[in-house]
Amino acid sequence: MSVAIRRKSILGDLFLGDPKVTVIAGIVLLITIGLPIFSLGFGGIGLSRYLVNLIGQIMCFAILALALDLIWGYGGVLSLGHGIFFAMGGYLVAMHMVKIAYLKTGTPPNFMLFMGWDALPQYYAGFGSPLYTLFLVFVLTTLLAFTFGYVSFRSRVTGVYFALITQALTYVAMLFFFRNDTGFGGNNGMTGFLELLGFPLNQMPAIVGLATVSSLTAFVALIFCSVLTRSPIGHMLIAVRDDEPRLRFLGYNTIWVKLFAWCVSAVLAALAGMLYVPQVGIINPNLLSPMVSLEIAVWVAIGGRGTLVGAFVGATLIQSLKFWLTAFIPEAWPFVLAGLVLVVTVALPNGLLDIPALLRSIFTAVRRAEPAAKES
Numbered sequence: 554m555s556v557a558i559r560r561k562s563i564l565g566d567l568f569l570g571d572p573k574v575t576v577i578a579g580i581v582l583l584i585t586i587g588l589p590i591f592s593l594g595f596g597g598i599g600l601s602r603y604l605v606n607l608i609g610q611i612m613c614f615a616i617l618a619l620a621l622d623l624i625w626g627y628g629g630v631l632s633l634g635h636g637i638f639f640a641m642g643g644y645l646v647a648m649h650m651v652k653i654a655y656l657k658t659g660t661p662p663n664f665m666l667f668m669g670w671d672a673l674p675q676y677y678a679g680f681g682s683p684l685y686t687l688f689l690v691f692v693l694t695t696l697l698a699f700t701f702g703y704v705s706f707r708s709r710v711t712g713v714y715f716a717l718i719t720q721a722l723t724y725v726a727m728l729f730f731f732r733n734d735t736g737f738g739g740n741n742g743m744t745g746f747l748e749l750l751g752f753p754l755n756q757m758p759a760i761v762g763l764a765t766v767s768s769l770t771a772f773v774a775l776i777f778c779s780v781l782t783r784s785p786i787g788h789m790l791i792a793v794r795d796d797e798p799r800l801r802f803l804g805y806n807t808i809w810v811k812l813f814a815w816c817v818s819a820v821l822a823a824l825a826g827m828l829y830v831p832q833v834g835i836i837n838p839n840l841l842s843p844m845v846s847l848e849i850a851v852w853v854a855i856g857g858r859g860t861l862v863g864a865f866v867g868a869t870l871i872q873s874l875k876f877w878l879t880a881f882i883p884e885a886w887p888f889v890l891a892g893l894v895l896v897v898t899v900a901l902p903n904g905l906l907d908i909p910a911l912l913r914s915i916f917t918a919v920r921r922a923e924p925a926a927k928e929s
Contacts, residue, residue: 573862574779578772584608585768592761602760606832609764611872612771613829618852618868619774619861620821625850626859627782628814629794630711634719636846637726638698638819642690642826643836644730644737649686650746650754650831652677662745664738674736683750690823698819699812706808706815711797720843727841742837749831760832767828771865774821778861781817790814851890855897857904867904 588608592600617639624630651662655673665673679685701722705715733739752759781787789810792800797807830836839845849868856867871893878886901907 571779571783571862573860574775577862577865578775578779581612581768581772581775584612585765585772588765588768589761592764593757602757605757605760605764607876609760609767609832610829611869612764612767613825613832614852614868614872615771615865616767616774616825616828617822617849618856618864619771619778620818620825621849622853622858622861622864623778623782623821624811624814624818625853626861626864627787627794628790628811629797630811630815631713631716631850632719632818633716633843633846633850634721634723635818635822635849636841636843637719637723638694638822639826639829639845639849640726640730640836640840641694641697642823642828643830643840644743644826645686645690645693645823646749646827647743647746647830647836648677648737649680649683650749651743652680653749654745654747656681657747660745662738662743663741664733664736664743667733667739667741676736687827690827691820694819694823695816698816702812702815703808706811720846723841723846724843727838727843730838730841738837740838742835742839744835746831746834754831754834763828763832767832770824770828774824775861775865778821782861786810786813848890851894853904855893855904857906860904860906863904863906866906870905 588600588605592605617635620638621632621635624632652673655661661670665671701719705718710718729735730737731740737743746754748754749759749763752762754760782790789805793807793810800807826840852868852871853864854867855871856865857863871890874889875886878889897904
């Protein structure tokens with residue numbers, strides 16, 4: 554009997570744990586199923602290459618926002634350096650695509666021509682295999698996150714100090730990748746990607762496939778994070794956010810809880826970068842700019858941190874608005890973004906998810922004011 558109840562509880566957490574998560578996950582799943590059907594043509598209807606590519610990019614940003622919300626919204630650890638993990642996934646998959654293009658065509662990439670090299674650096678060995686590349690995305694990201702997180706959490710670096718250190722780490726990485734002799738493209742970045750898993754990147758099947766995989770990954774990431782935050786580990790993570798000194802006083806070792814969430818968050822960000830770069834066709838050190846990491850935090854803050862759904866919706870809406878505005882009035886975007894941050898800070902402390910409650914309070918105040926106006 555207890556086993557049956559436990560199984561029911563697990564299924565309930567997975568599919569019905571949070572109605573908002575269930576709704577958003579359902580929408581993303583419909584996008585995942587519908588993209589191949591409508592993009593490749595069905596009944597004379599076909600989505601444009603630009604729109605399909607845009608959906609794929611936005612799904613990558615949503616995964617990135619979920620990654621930050623997991624550690625910031627639930628763990629209370631603000632990272633202003635998640636761009637380093639995003640870029641790590643992007644650079645690793647770019648190395649794979651550069652290696653494949655070089656092996657297929659024999660044409661050296663631009664950074665080899667610039668440096669006068671006659672072969673790719675030794676550390677490109679093995680990058681002809683997609684499985685090796687995926688393995689490195691997981692291992693190197695986890696290793697970097699674990700090393701940095703362990704040193705920081707063990708030293709009890711928290712709050713604004715941790716945020717500044719993560720931003721400094723990202724800035725150092727950006728300066729390193731700007732060097733032309735590193736083999737990562739220098740300031741011009743890496744481009745000239747031809748194919749991924751045998752599919753030409755400039756053909757519609759590859760564009761649709763990448764967008765579909767990005768949507769499916771976003772769906773899995775949302776469900777995974779929802780289940781994780783409702784598990785005992787998630788409850789412990791929330792307790793760390795709310796009162797870590799008290800937990801330590803009670804005998805709990807909070808380092809490993811934060812470290813686990815930090816590493817999971819880093820891997821999610823790297824997966825987002827790995828899916829993003831093939832869709833944009835280029836990667837350069839600007840992806841490591843501190844402004845990128847700040848923008849990720851803005852998505853989560855505007856959407857509503859500590860909700861998952863808020864982070865997902867915030868990234869989707871803000872990036873959709875950015876794509877639309879920059880196409881027509883590019884100079885207006887920084888002012889619009891600053892205005893959104895001010896509105897959220899003043900009127901919506903919990904992000905866009907506060908809008909229904911705000912509207913209800915306004916409606917209630919108007920209804921109460923009507924009888925008083927009539928009496929006067």
